[in-house]
Amino acid sequence: MANTPSSTHAKILSAKVIVTCPGRNFVTLKIETDQGVYGLGDATLNGRELSVVSYLEDHVIPCLIGRDAHQIEDIWQYLYRGAYWRRGPVTMSAIAAVDMALWDIKGKIAGLPLYQLLGGACRTGVMVYGHANGTTIENTVEVAQSYQALGYKAIRLQCGVPGLSSTYGVSKDKMFYEPADADLPTENEWNTEAYMRVVPKLFKAAREALGDEVHLLHDVHHRLTPIEAGRLGRDLEPYRPFWMEDATPAENQESFKLIRQHTTTPLAVGEIFNTLWDCKDLISNQLIDYIRATVVHAGGITHLKRIASFADVYGVKTGCHGATDLSPVCMSAALHFDVSIPNFGIQEYMRHTELTDEVFPHNYSFKAGSLHIGEAPGLGVDIDEEKAAKYPYQRAYLPVNRLQDGTLFNW
Ligand code: EZ4
Ligand code: CO
Numbered sequence: 067m068a069n070t071p072s073s074t075h076a077k078i079l080s081a082k083v084i085v086t087c088p089g090r091n092f093v094t095l096k097i098e099t100d101q102g103v104y105g106l107g108d109a110t111l112n113g114r115e116l117s118v119v120s121y122l123e124d125h126v127i128p129c130l131i132g133r134d135a136h137q138i139e140d141i142w143q144y145l146y147r148g149a150y151w152r153r154g155p156v157t158m159s160a161i162a163a164v165d166m167a168l169w170d171i172k173g174k175i176a177g178l179p180l181y182q183l184l185g186g187a188c189r190t191g192v193m194v195y196g197h198a199n200g201t202t203i204e205n206t207v208e209v210a211q212s213y214q215a216l217g218y219k220a221i222r223l224q225c226g227v228p229g230l231s232s233t234y235g236v237s238k239d240k241m242f243y244e245p246a247d248a249d250l251p252t253e254n255e256w257n258t259e260a261y262m263r264v265v266p267k268l269f270k271a272a273r274e275a276l277g278d279e280v281h282l283l284h285d286v287h288h289r290l291t292p293i294e295a296g297r298l299g300r301d302l303e304p305y306r307p308f309w310m311e312d313a314t315p316a317e318n319q320e321s322f323k324l325i326r327q328h329t330t331t332p333l334a335v336g337e338i339f340n341t342l343w344d345c346k347d348l349i350s351n352q353l354i355d356y357i358r359a360t361v362v363h364a365g366g367i368t369h370l371k372r373i374a375s376f377a378d379v380y381g382v383k384t385g386c387h388g389a390t391d392l393s394p395v396c397m398s399a400a401l402h403f404d405v406s407i408p409n410f411g412i413q414e415y416m417r418h419t420e421l422t423d424e425v426f427p428h429n430y431s432f433k434a435g436s437l438h439i440g441e442a443p444g445l446g447v448d449i450d451e452e453k454a455a456k457y458p459y460q461r462a463y464l465p466v467n468r469l470q471d472g473t474l475f476n477w
Contacts, residue, residue, distance in 0.1 A: 076101040076135040076175060081127045081167075083109070083119050086454035088421040090244055091115045091462060092393040094449055095122055095163035097171065099135050105170030106449060107163030108362045108396035111155055112246050113463045121160040125149075130164065136175075138168045142368045158340035158365045165366025166399050166445065173444030180399070180445055184371070184406035191436030192404040194388070194415035195220035195283055195308075197243055199236045202226060203268045207275045212241075219435035220281035220308060220412055225268045227261045230254075234287055234465055242419060244390055245464055252465040256289065256475070262298055269305035281308035281412070283334075288315045289467070292324035299329025308412070309334040309356055309385065316344070322353035334358055337387035341365060342373045349377050356385035356411050362396040363387070367403055374407050383411030390416045394426035398447040401430050401439040413437065425453045 076099040084094045093109040109118045126145065133141060145161045146152060173180045181187055196213045198221050200206035206225040213221045224235040232254050237243035265284060272282055284307060290298060295313035302310065311334040314321055325333060334356035339345055340363060348354045357377050364370050374384050384407065386400050397415075404410045415437060418426075428447040429440030440446050469475050 074136055074175075076103070076171060078130050078133050078135050081130055083122050083127075084449060084451060084454055085115065085119060085459045086425055087457045087460045088425045088453070089419045090246060090390060090422070091459055092422070092426075093118055093163075094393065094395060094454075095167050096449070097130065097135065097164070097167040099171055101171075101175055103171055103174040105135070105167035105174070106395050106445060106447060107166035107170070107366070108393040108399070109159050109163035110362060110391055110393055110396070111159045112391035114156065115459065117156045118159045118163075121156050122163065126160055126164060135168050135171045138165065138172065138368060141165075141168060142366065146365070153341050153343065155338070155340055155363060158369075159363055162362045162364065162366035162369075165368050166361060166395065169367050169399070170444040177443050179439065179441050179443060180367075180402035181406045181439060184367070184402060187405045188408055189405060189410065191433070191438050192401055192410070192413045193219055193435060194413045194432070194437050195222050195281065197222050197224070197416055199224040199243065200226070201236060203264070203271050206268060207272050209241075210272055210276055214276055214280060217434045218280075220283060221276075222283040222285060222414075223268055223272055224285060225264060227257060227264055229260050230257060234467060235285055241417070243416065246391065246462040247465065248463055249461055251463040254465045254467050255470050256467050257470055258290065258294060261289065262294065262301070265298060266301040266305070269302055269307065273305045278306075282306075283308045283311065285311040286313045288312045290314050292321040293328070295325045296328025299325060299331035299333075302331050303329065307331055311335065311358065312337065316348065319345070319347040319353070322348055323351070326353055332356065334385050337363070337389075339364055341369065342376060345373065346376070349380050349382050352380050352382070354382060356383050358385050358387050358414075360387040360392060360396065361399040361403060362392055367399055370403060371407070374403075374409060378407075378409040383409045385411045386413050388414035388416060390418055390422075394418060394422065394428045395445065395447050395449070398428055398430060398439065398445040401437055402445065405439060421457075425450055425457070
């Protein structure tokens with residue numbers, strides 16, 4: 067173990083993983099120290115939750131006992147480089163949970179909210195976008211209007227595709243939406259041409275109904291080829307979208323060159339990225355405008371800060387993923403992070419259910435289109451273990467997408 071450079075020392079005594087399903091599954095790491103404080107970290111990996119539980123319980127926690135919780139960077143490097151097997155969503159979600167918990171502990175010992183340790187606030191609040199979705203253009207626009215009435219300055223628009231029985235990202239409930247929905251994966255059908263026809267019509271109707279000021283966003287959920295994405299981006303240009311998200315899968319970072327050649331619609335990508343290496347070329351070649359990596363899936367605050375600093379050099383802003391499968395622990399961490407970095411862009415905010423909020427009491431709140439983090443030391447979020455224990459894990463999956471001839475396409 068590395069030497070402790072100062073007299074401040076917070077020995078890790080124990081750590082445990084709490085799995086709970088207050089409407090959806092969440093995996094939470096709790097680290098206890100000899101200083102009378104504990105820290106929390108989110109380790110939720112939607113649809114693959116128990117693999118991270120095992121990674122933490124069987125392989126990470128034994129290595130943490132006895133270490134100094136203050137040595138956040140050293141522990142990060144130890145878990146990342148020391149494992150030999152680097153990267154990947156399971157590994158990086160586990161490392162992220164440890165990292166969040168250690169920052170929580172450091173903040174609590176210092177008596178400061180996390181954002182103060184990260185350099186202090188750069189802004190007064192965190193602009194968020196909400197999700198408006200509906201089966202038709204008309205009811206999507208109606209939902210968007212209700213978000214506008216609530217004070218949202220940015221709204222994501224998704225609508226059903228004519229001729230398809232269901233579409234990912236479109237729910238039956240107007241204000242709550244949960245994509246992981248079944249004990250075995252639901253199979254959705256897909257038609258690229260019909261989708262590409264409807265989205266520009268949705269944006270035209272939304273711009274007319276909502277006015278020029280509100281930011282409008284759209285998530286393609288990796289459903290297009292680069293040239294199709296270039297076309298959709300161009301078709302949306304007259305309605306000035308804030309961004310087009312996950313236009314194409316990004317395993318091949320170069321494919322974004324093709325999209326860029328054809329459209330000035332800003333591009334966002336990265337909710338499934340785990341490390342800087344997944345977006346290094348996208349950022350350094352200025353092929354994207356917003357990087358969507360999150361605290362939980364991209365190695366914690368320590369690594370996300372590295373990604374954001376790198377992005378800042380190239381004028382790329384952050385737009386962190388913030389769906390319901392990211393627990394209030396991750397959302398708290400994200401808000402401290404968002405408020406403290408220079409190149410913050412926007413934060414996704416899908417509200418959690420009341421039941422989730424009861425299990426995870428937290429001190430952030432929504433006002434006038436922004437989220438505001440409170441002044442509690444550390445992350446400012448807790449877990450009610452008694453309530454959590456009432457809701458055992460329930461297997462749930464994200465849907466699978468097939469073209470209408472049955473092709474399981476993932477370009
Ligand atoms: O599909 O969080 O932008 N938000 C999204 C989400 C994701 C889920 C995956 O776990 O794309 O709805
Ligand atoms: Co998305």
